[in-house]
Amino acid sequence: MTERPTDPVTVERLRRLCAALPVVTERLSHDEPAWFVHERSFATTADHHHDDRLSVWLAAPVGRQESLIETDRRRFFRPPYVGHRGWVGVYLDVPVDWDELAVLIAEAHATVLERAGSRH
Secondary structure, three states: OOOOOOOHHHHHHHHHHHHOOOOEEEEEEOOEEEEEEOOEEEEEEEEOOOOOOEEEEEOOOOOHHHHHHHHOOOOEEOOOOOHHHOOEEEEOOOOOOHHHHHHHHHHHHHHHHHHHHHOO
8 A cells, every 4th residue: 555645745736736726625535635616626636546646636617627738748638537527637746846736726726616606
């Protein structure tokens, strides 16, 4: 069994980016740290859960998943379970552009807020 987090420093850095956004809560989802806004997930870690990699799965605006994957398949992928809804996976076991990741996390947060708002 893999001890988690496999890279505590990276997960903590991810945690700080997610927690800096408004109305965010963190809790475990499928035994992995995940971040929620108004009870809806916008980011979740995948720490050797479906493959041998550390990653974060993020909600994404329409078309963003495809454009990121086309740009760099070494860093971005279509995650299982949520990829069909447009979420994008970002590998965290390769050199991470933390500024870019902060933007993607903010987009994920805004995307979920927007979707939650349209349901009220």
